[in-house]
Amino acid sequence: MQVMTNASDFVEETTADGVTALRFSGDLSIASIGNVPERLSEYPGGIQQLNLADVGYIDTVGAWLIHRTARNMGAEIVGGDDEATRLIAAVSSVDPAADVRPDPPNPVLRVLNEIGEATTLAFTTLAGLVGFFGSIMLALFNLLRHPGQIRWNAVIQRFDVVGVRALGIVGLMSFLIGLVIAQQGAVQLRQFGAEVFTVNLVGRLTLRELGVLMTAIMVAGRSGSAFAAQIGTMRLTEEIDAMRTIGVSPVEALVLPRFLAAIIMLPLLGFYASVVAIIGGGLLSWVELDIPPATFFSRIREVVPITDVYVGLAKAPVFGAIIAICGCYQGMQVKGSAEDVGRRTTAAVVQAIFLVIVLDAFFAVFFTWIGWS
Structure with a gap:
């Protein structure tokens, strides 16, 4: 059986009050709406009312058409029965007003807002790092009171990952840095006939x-990122929650081995890197400046004060602590x-490198102030 429908239509009229209106007739349904939407979209403005008094059946398609036309023309809807009023109100509630192209934000306010958000994030992160460092110190104090609870296997494994497996890449990087320092120093000092001071430059620098x-930068990129990724993955798989459930402290089991490994291994890696860099600088000095290795290393002993070694070794544990704290803290913050x-x-790598450079500048000023320059 075929359902009979009355085709939709509309005409423009002027009411007794002088109001320009569109009077709709027929059924406003998907089956009978025809080309009414196209005609309405091309209709000129000036319409103040949409009269639905002659409309028969109306469905959600017709209700949406009337709502959209009234919104676009700024017209008032009149004459609809209870069903039409209910449907139009329903489709209106799911069509919140929004600008198709929102106004561009004020550039000054946008920049100030971004600066404010970045500043808030920086201070929040700094407070979180300080609090996390406090929890590490509490866990370390607890383990010092109960040495039997220290997980030596985990600590030794971190020694291998942080220190032993980094020897190759750190050594290669340091050797090349020594070559570059010696080569660039020799080029500049040759202008003044002072190539011999290349030894001073390589040794002290x-x-x-x-x-x-x-x-420290290499370890931050290599081990700091690994700390964050490993602990973050454990957060996602709820392994850390499971550890808490069975009474195991995640800080003692996961963070402290990495923290101790970074603190202990970074001074050793730093000294190793310095020695390899000096070897690289000595090799280039031998090839380019005709300074024999025996003369080079004898000169190193004369011009490099022992305080330079102390300065480097004093900074290394602090850098290692910063790298471990940033990596483990960011890993603990993973969620979702x-x-x-x-x-x-x-974030862990960026924060670690940034804080290492800031602390290095602080150490440079501090050691110069106390006379270790």
């Missing part, structure tokens, strides 16, 4: 600054999805 600093693991891993 690598032992005091670059050896430990570049090693695997995407957050990548985001937190990146």
